[in-house]
Amino acid sequence: MGERTRKITIKDIAAEAGVSIALVSFVMNGKSDGKGGYRVNKETAERIRSVAERLNYQPNDAARMLRSGKTNTIGVIVSDISNKFFADIARCIEDRAYKHKYTVLFGSTDENSQKLENLIEVFRNKGIDGLIVVPCEGADPILRKLADENFPLVLLDREVPGADLSSVVLNNRRAGGQVTEVLVKQGYRKIEMISYSMNLSNIREREEGYRACMTENGLGEYVRIHHLRHDRMDRITEILRDARERQVEAFVFATNTLALQGVTAIFRQGWQIPRDFSMVCFDTNEAFDLYKTAAACVSQPIERFGAEALDLLLKSIEHRDQPMACTRVVLSPEIVEYNKFDSYHKN
Amino acid sequence: MGERTRKITIKDIAAEAGVSIALVSFVMNGKSDGKGGYRVNKETAERIRSVAERLNYQPNDAARMLRSGKTNTIGVIVSDISNKFFADIARCIEDRAYKHKYTVLFGSTDENSQKLENLIEVFRNKGIDGLIVVPCEGADPILRKLADENFPLVLLDREVPGADLSSVVLNNRRAGGQVTEVLVKQGYRKIEMISYSMNLSNIREREEGYRACMTENGLGEYVRIHHLRHDRMDRITEILRDARERQVEAFVFATNTLALQGVTAIFRQGWQIPRDFSMVCFDTNEAFDLYKTAAACVSQPIERFGAEALDLLLKSIEHRDQPMACTRVVLSPEIVEYNKFDSYHKN
DNA sequence: ATGAAAGCGCTAACAC
DNA sequence: GTGTTAGCGCTTTCAT
Numbered sequence: 001m002g003e004r005t006r007k008i009t010i011k012d013i014a015a016e017a018g019v020s021i022a023l024v025s026f027v028m029n030g031k032s033d034g035k036g037g038y039r040v041n042k043e044t045a046e047r048i049r050s051v052a053e054r055l056n057y058q059p060n061d062a063a064r065m066l067r068s069g070k071t072n073t074i075g076v077i078v079s080d081i082s083n084k085f086f087a088d089i090a091r092c093i094e095d096r097a098y099k100h101k102y103t104v105l106f107g108s109t110d111e112n113s114q115k116l117e118n119l120i121e122v123f124r125n126k127g128i129d130g131l132i133v134v135p136c137e138g139a140d141p142i143l144r145k146l147a148d149e150n151f152p153l154v155l156l157d158r159e160v161p162g163a164d165l166s167s168v169v170l171n172n173r174r175a176g177g178q179v180t181e182v183l184v185k186q187g188y189r190k191i192e193m194i195s196y197s198m199n200l201s202n203i204r205e206r207e208e209g210y211r212a213c214m215t216e217n218g219l220g221e222y223v224r225i226h227h228l229r230h231d232r233m234d235r236i237t238e239i240l241r242d243a244r245e246r247q248v249e250a251f252v253f254a255t256n257t258l259a260l261q262g263v264t265a266i267f268r269q270g271w272q273i274p275r276d277f278s279m280v281c282f283d284t285n286e287a288f289d290l291y292k293t294a295a296a297c298v299s300q301p302i303e304r305f306g307a308e309a310l311d312l313l314l315k316s317i318e319h320r321d322q323p324m325a326c327t328r329v330v331l332s333p334e335i336v337e338y339n340k341f342d343s344y345h346k347n
Numbered sequence: 348m349g350e351r352t353r354k355i356t357i358k359d360i361a362a363e364a365g366v367s368i369a370l371v372s373f374v375m376n377g378k379s380d381g382k383g384g385y386r387v388n389k390e391t392a393e394r395i396r397s398v399a400e401r402l403n404y405q406p407n408d409a410a411r412m413l414r415s416g417k418t419n420t421i422g423v424i425v426s427d428i429s430n431k432f433f434a435d436i437a438r439c440i441e442d443r444a445y446k447h448k449y450t451v452l453f454g455s456t457d458e459n460s461q462k463l464e465n466l467i468e469v470f471r472n473k474g475i476d477g478l479i480v481v482p483c484e485g486a487d488p489i490l491r492k493l494a495d496e497n498f499p500l501v502l503l504d505r506e507v508p509g510a511d512l513s514s515v516v517l518n519n520r521r522a523g524g525q526v527t528e529v530l531v532k533q534g535y536r537k538i539e540m541i542s543y544s545m546n547l548s549n550i551r552e553r554e555e556g557y558r559a560c561m562t563e564n565g566l567g568e569y570v571r572i573h574h575l576r577h578d579r580m581d582r583i584t585e586i587l588r589d590a591r592e593r594q595v596e597a598f599v600f601a602t603n604t605l606a607l608q609g610v611t612a613i614f615r616q617g618w619q620i621p622r623d624f625s626m627v628c629f630d631t632n633e634a635f636d637l638y639k640t641a642a643a644c645v646s647q648p649i650e651r652f653g654a655e656a657l658d659l660l661l662k663s664i665e666h667r668d669q670p671m672a673c674t675r676v677v678l679s680p681e682i683v684e685y686n687k688f689d690s691y692h693k694n
Numbered sequence: 695a696t697g698a699a700a701g702c703g704c705t706a707a708c709a710c
Numbered sequence: 711g712t713g714t715t716a717g718c719g720c721t722t723t724c725a726t
Binding site: 019020021022023026039040041044063065066067068069 | 711712713714717718719720
């Protein structure tokens with residue numbers, strides 16, 4: 001024990017099997033079967049394979065990469081990988097990528113475009129074959145540059161308006177409208193929205209949806225969207241206090257994080273839900289789920305997000321030579337209503 | 348646009364600066380400053396650096412790795428990266444690793460030792476310099492083999508009994524005892540534990556802590572630990588029904604996942620907390636936090652988990668030559684009590 | 695203080 | 711069908 005066992009290389013296999021390293025390489029890459037133009041004797045191939053097996057041969061990815069430029073590695077950059085929504089998607093992507101023999105590198109921007117740029121640089125040095133990105137504010141020029149190089153790239157969750165980039169997003173406008181409608185149907189009128197000040201496509205569209213729903217229901221006069229800076233979430237308390245005075249009845253939270261902050265603040269004030277305020281939000285969490293805090297949540301198809309993004313990326317990696325075809329996948333939201341009369345917790 | 352701009356290599360820099368590639372390499376690796384034995388003319392070094400900057404040189408990690416065997420990449424394998432506890436730790440490790448110029452590869456075992464083995468193989472082919480692992484059942488032989496090769500390895504959250512491996516774990520026994528004690532102090536007597544059947548060091552120790560606390564408080568006769576298979580969580584409902592009949596008063600849940608399952612099942616039965624049952628658990632979540640569902644939670648020092656594990660690993664990578672020093676870091680739990688009299692939600 | 699050169703392990707074009 | 715060989719970009723020893 002403690003001995004370093006030297007790594008087995010194709011050279012060792014070649015020697016052991018009494019063939020050339022080229023043959024080993026072909027066999028190990030499955031290029032021995034007709035198509036590639038190279039046909040290796042069936043028995044020879046079998047012998048090579050068995051020797052490789054016996055010696056427990058593991059190809060050296062660095063060498064392969066240096067030579068072929070292919071790494072079978074992709075990068076996934078999200079806002080915050082510890083955020084449940086992104087963590088779940090990341091997990092789906094990882095599992096699916098693994099099946100395709102790809103390894104995934106993860107990174108978080110914390111909504112900072114400088115970090116995004118750094119991460120992309122690091123990842124590219126690692127030789128990733130492609131990239132899935134949740135763009136943050138200010139990401140546009142960075143991503144455009146990538147696209148101009150024809151680098152395989154897929155946007156997730158948010159888009160870069162005006163850029164021809166493949167993306168997988170939710171129909172946020174519809175989701176925003178439908179979730180607002182739940183409140184309207186329940187008879188609330190003074191419904192306001194709590195949102196981020198960040199200029200992100202998904203947020204803007206959710207706001208659009210809210211606004212449209214309100215207007216269509218003749219509640220245009222009550223439309224009001226509060227914009228929070230994500231680094232100044234504490235401001236939410238004063239917004240809520242003010243809202244309470246203005247007798248606002250319900251809120252649409254543009255993200256789960258906002259909703260969690262909001263509900264926490266509401267409880268801290270001694271107010272209750274839905275006694276003092278009603279609410280709906282995007283995505284769910286243990287609290288809203290278990291206690292039916294929200295009147296409704298937008299449920300996003302996590303698995304499809306991951307699957308579609310990865311498939312799109314792999315396709316784009318496969319066809320790097322051809323001029324990039326840009327596909328836009330728009331997923332449908334599902335509205336989960338927590339009917340208060342079904343609630344475990346009688347009000 | 349659309350043009351592939353060929354990657355800049357040290358060769359380009361050398362040509363542009365009118366020096367040899369060796370010199371460029373030295374300068375880029377900071378080995379020009381006295382110590383390495385190689386001293387490069389200050390002006391030459393400056394010239395090289397400025398050319399590299401101007402051409403936006405990015406070293407090719409694959410080449411470097413092939414040549415030097417060092418990748419500046421580590422692997423982190425947990426049970427499930429989408430689990431909040433692990434996602435949070437992963438994020439800490441990633442951030443900290445990044446500062447040390449390391450990249451992190453993540454993987455999930457789903458408590459399956461076969462997956463663990465596969466992941467380790469894939470990661471090793473990628474040439475990772477070291478590994479942080481949350482061992483699952485059956486991981487022992489796999490990890491021992493790694494250790495025998497003197498491969499830099501740090502265990503996280505759980506240990507492999509009897510193996511001399513570095514690890515960062517919680518004082519689970521103490522945590523289990525202290526959190527049980529909260530219930531005892533509140534006057535509950537028929538306190539049972541809901542745990543996993545998996546043979547994991549952390550789980551076993553939490554059970555120990557519960558048992559010890561009960562015994563010390565003269566409640567030994569009530570000690571009862573229910574073991575659930577993690578793939579048969581639905582069984583929890585019948586356990587709860589039975590417990591209700593036996594007039595069990597409170598539960599200690601061995602993990603947050605178990606607690607969430609348990610509380611969900613309790614609510615489904617129309618029972619309430621703490622009216623019908625009281626509970627304590629490990630880690631927290633939005634629901635327990637917001638609604639003070641649990642009487643108390645064990646709070647684990649997430650950041651320290653990540654930091655200690657990474658530091659230990661980096662140290663072990665640095666000293667690969669020396670016989671592995673095995674360090675065991677045991678972190679202290681913190682008990683967060685949700686005093687029901689402070690609760691926002693009057694019972 | 696600087697340069698020449700030998701590979702790391704692998705792929706793929708080409709020769710036999 | 712199989713073998714030979716030229717690098718991929720980099721680090722590092724040894725000359726100069």
